[in-house]
Amino acid sequence: MTSATGTESAPHDAASDALWQQDTQALHAGYRGREQQRSAAVPIYQSTSFVFDSAQHGANLFGLVEEGDVYSRTANPTLAVLEQRIAALEGGVAALALASGMAAIDVALATLASAGDHVVVASQLYGGTHNFIAHVLASRGVQSTAVAKDDFQALRRAIGPRTKAVFVESVGNPSGGIADLRQLADISHAAGVALVVDNTVASPLLLRPFDWGADIVVHSATKAIGGHGNVLGGLIVDSGRFDWVAHAGRYPQFSAPEPAYQGFVFTEKFPDRAFIARARAVLLRNCGAALAPHSAFLLLQGLETLGLRQERASRNTLAVIDFLQRHPLVERIHHASQSGHADHALALRQLRGGHVPALLGFELRGGRPAARAFYDALRLFLRLVNIGDSKSLAAIPAETTHSLLSDEELARVGIAPGLVRLSIGIEHPQDLLADLEQALEQAQGHAVLAAERGQDREQDHEQDRDQRLAA
Secondary structure (H helix, E strand, O other), rough: OOOOOOEEOOOHHHHHHHOOHHHHHHOOOOOHHOOOOOOOOOOOOOOOOOOOOOOHHHHHHHHHOOOOOOOOOOOHHHHHHHHHHHHHHOOOOOOEEEEOOOHHHHHHHHHHHHOOOOOEEEEOOOOHHHHHHHHHHHHOOEEEEOOOOOOOHHHHOOOOOOOEEEEEEEOOOOOOOOOOOOHHHHHHHHOEEEEEEEOOOOOOOOOHHHHHHHEEEEEOOOOOOOOOOOOOOOEEEOOOOOOOOOOOOOOOHHHHHHHHHOOHHHHHOOOOOOOHHHHHHHHHHHOOOOOOOOHHHHHHHHHHHHHHHHHHHHHHHHHHHHHHHHHOEEEEEEEEOOOOOOOOHHHHHHHOOOOOOOEEHHHHEOOHHHHHHHHHHHOEEEEEOOOOOOOOEEEHHHHOOOOOHHHHHHHHHOOOOOOOOEOOOOOOOHHHHHHHHHHHHHHHHHHHHHHHHHHHHHHHHHHHHHHHHHH
């Protein structure tokens, strides 16, 4: 069971979870059936509230003197299993489950930064994250500076006395770029700033940011963790390694009395998990972005097969890339598995298990018209904006996930108007390649037409130039 801070009170052996391999952790971490009426499956605690033994018991729970479940907005036994499981998989000390990936980003950053503060973010981010940081956080008085993920000098210059976080995606969506987490962590820590990493695309089975120095990890569990497109969820994981007391000047909210919780000092009660404790007791408790118990159950079901799905999706992704790079209509592929990609060496160093991210982008000769023709011709790939599903999905980011960005912003984050994003699933690879082939054939005519129009425009320009010279 968990309290409002998400710490354990039931006799669960978290230490043994850490000894297992990740595929075993995904099935067993955080749960012992003997503690739950010997149920083999994690029970769904579909309850808003939990009964007090006495008036004093209730007072102790609310005052964090005792630990236990109070109200499902802040903690629930089903969610506790999910939290302990993702913490084990990421190698962290504690986790917090929320209603969506965006809720996880919101709560993580709001736990660190408030009005008058500043965050540094990688310029290449998922469109929803970019919009949230650039506009919603800004409206709350938290300013941001965007820098390229590999421009380390710009990162050093951007960090100031009010900077509370450096935020980056471990694997970019939809760029597919890989962040050099060790470099980013070293620079952040030299300035006394926490590194927050969105690990959604990779998942902990492909990359564990804490192994490279990250402090906080966030996930949209909706994606690969859920894996079936049937549930929303978000997760925050605390490494337990950032010394909030040593950096109390920058982060007083962890080691000073908390006004939103009767002067409680989080680093005194929870020295190794003060971040998650405050995120739960102050942010989640007051903003209410709670994950439903049934949603947590579905995410646990997804986690059980994550390793198998990721292995198959990785093989399918490599088959798709091999097919696309040999097709004459494909102009450019964005995926770090390619030897010519700028982040290929990073991918080899940081990614685990010999697998690759099941997300890629590519551009067609003929630009946006060809991309639209290809997209509309797809029969097996689903036209929608999720990623990480067991089914293969396709989107045009400039018209969907990143449609709120200006043309200048799109260019800055490396998204061409005709970029197509593919999230590769676990179908038979022959069927995926057949669908891509027939859709590319449909797009071929649009590419030829675009090329002819380009030649016509060039000829018109030449005629105009000749006429001006003759005059």
